[in-house]
Amino acid sequence: MEQAPCISQIASLLAEPKRTAMLWALMDGSAKSSQELATLTGLSPASANAHLARLTGGGLLRVEARRGKRLFRVAAADVSTAIDALASTTMASAARSSPQASPLTLAAPAPLRHARLCHGHLGGELAAQLYQRMIAAGWIERHELxxxxxxxxxxxxxxLGIFTQALALPLVCDCFDWSQQQPHLGGALGAGLLQLFLQSNWIRAVNESRALLVSDTGLAEITRLAVPDAL
Known part of the structure; x- marks a missing residue:
């Protein structure tokens, strides 16, 4: 066991609800002051500063100086990846433990709900809507699982320049979207579509966030994919 990775330090930082609430508020790639984060989490300024010092000291947040203000931001992309994975696991474990209960909902920052990175493909509302259009248009079909x-x-x-016969396996799979409570497209095809959107400058990454910024042109082009007029 001496060779096991020491994850307890990070786990203990994330175990405090107010600290995870702060990280969650920064998942959209924004930078916020301690006052803003104190208000969002219902903490006093002194308590907020104490929590932020621990998150910064633990390497989960970094500080930026801007016009005399100290702003806090997610330290790196791996932090956002870990928080996103925990959100997915939270949803999945809740469904397993209470299958008859109403699905758990997670209130996420709007940019994260709209479009985000998810295991190398597009996630969020934009991806879930594209998945439903592709089924309705007959581009993909589901047989049981x-x-x-x-x-x-x-x-x-x-x-569109995506040749499915040249893609790796699994070509396509359902990926459950924790913010939309429905699937979006995973697999090599999901990754290929994401690369198309990035290369076309329809979407772009936002700092170290999982959130993706969608341009007006990108929104129009992606929304146009797999609509009945395109059949």
Missing amino acids: RTQVTVKGAQHLAG
Whole structure:
């Protein structure tokens, strides 16, 4: 056991609800002052500063000086990845432990709900809506627990420069979206679509956040994909 990674220090930092609330508020890539974070979490300024000192000392947050103010931001992309994974695990474990209960909802910052990175593909509202359009348009279809690309879908995707026969396996799979309570597209095709969107400058990353910024052109182009007029 001496070789086991020492994760208890980070786990203890995340075990305090007020500290996780602070991290959650910064998941959209924003930088906030201690006063803002104190207000968001219902803490006194002194308590907020104490928690922020621990998060900063633990390497989860970093401090920026801007116009005489000290602002706090997620320290690196791996922190956002870990928090996002914990959100997914929270949803999944709640469903396993209480399968008959109403699905748990997590209130996330709006940019994170709209579009975000998820295991190398697009997640969030934009991705969930695209998934539903692709099913309705006959680009993909589901058989019990299996999702696959149709011949029609492969033809349309080739027109976008995505050749499904050249992609790795698994080609496509459902990825449950914790913010939307429905699936979006995972697998190599999900990753290929994300790369298309990034290379087309339709979306771009936001600092160390999992959130993705969608341009007006990008929103129009992605929304146009797999609509009935495009069949």
